[in-house]
Amino acid sequence: MSVNNVKQIWNSGGAVVNAWLSIPSGFAAEVIAQCGFDSVTVDLQHGVQDYRSMVECFQAMGAHPVTPMVRVPWNEPGIIGRVLDAGAYGLICPMVNTPREAGNLVSYAKYPPAGARSNGPIRAGMYHAAGTYQKKANDDVAVLPMIETKTAVENIEQILDVAGIDGVYIGPTDLGFSYGLGPKVDYTEPEILRIYEKVVKECNRRKLNPGIHCSGAEGAARAINMGFKLVTISDEAGLMSTYAKLQVKQTRKMINRKE
Template sequence: MANKVKEIWKAGKVAVNGWLAIPSGFSAEVMAQCGFDSVTVDIQHGVQDYMSMVECFQAMGAHPVTPMVRVPWNEPGIIGKVLDGGAYGVICPMVNTKEEAENFVQYCKYPPRGTRSNGPIRSGMYGGAGDYQKTANADIICLPMLETKTAVDNMEAILDVEGIDGVYVGPSDLGFSYGLVPKLDREEPEILKIYDKLIKECDKRGLNPGIHCSGPVGAAKNIGMGFKLVTLLNDSGILATGAKSWVNDTRKGSGGKA
């Protein structure tokens, strides 16, 4: 299976990413039909576990989206396991130093580049036996998250780590780290300055910066800044936004009856 996100980046375009917090194959199936280039199962903050991740991947399998995962932490066991389960991209939280970024890459890559153990149990979805291992190191996306002041201080050293495909900004934690209110779409000059530097440093290295957005308005703004992957909230947030809007519109249009 080709990695659609890598193909998009190679073409100089931006990937639009979906996000699954709901542990439901049906929710994943619906999201996979909505036009996203990739869909990420969130095992860190979403209400997902390993088995619900596999179910989500199975539900998305019939659709042309790249399956990705945000793991709970930078730890070899879970990173290897989500890759064996079918992830074609890994987003890793709280990567703050060059050493932590190097460890992350090691966990994602087979020898000789890394230390990932061989056992891709669902590799049949990618091709014949043995083919997966030949291409996995090149095909799998590695995105450490930049979401703390420490990571910003170490930005250039992290970006210099061979094997990462870019970085993924967590705006809420990043702002929180600077004493600001946690939220997705940021307007503070000090944060925008960080974004500007990050995008320029990624461009120098041919890397692809990604970011989490609250919706299409924030995504468009971030695309305009130079981000190469934008996530549109998550399935539960989109559901709540749509439901609240429809309920409010119904009450407003009821003439006081509802």
């Protein structure tokens, strides 16, 4: 992996269709990487993944034209540096509520002078000529703070003004919680849709890329039509569960018809 396809798609004006890996399985990553997604994100926050399984997922998807990304568990330099050193080309960071926190994220993700990332790309550097990864990494890695609280929405313009981010990523369930709504992914409530519209508008003004988590194709298509530039279609656990339930239901229905 030496080219960030996510950034190429954004530069061409397109929208990225992103996969999400919660299960610590290289084989699952290999299967998902062949399904037509533009990028695949390993979830270290709420998934059952750990650092080692993340690396195994990267290795499994490496032969396929998908961009490896990670949602880190928190905004702190240790884990951010490690996932980038392992080869992540996109970074999604939860619970970024202020411009200062967004600035910290950029600092942790960028080499000097743009940031304070420590040098040691033990795996990321393997796929570049010696010394060249460090020269390109600041531009190649996509940095997306998550907007998922009322405080973050109130600070959205200041967060988007932070140099070095490539956009933001909305976590809809926590955002809904913050506004007193029950947890779900594809909100249709007017107060949440107005927030989405504002985020898209402010990102467009700054030539940034808004992203969002969706539960399936319908929500993802609706988000792209709203102007989102990265949409995640559920996760592999959700996709597996949904399809399995559908097949079981159809089987029982067909059996009952014969009876």
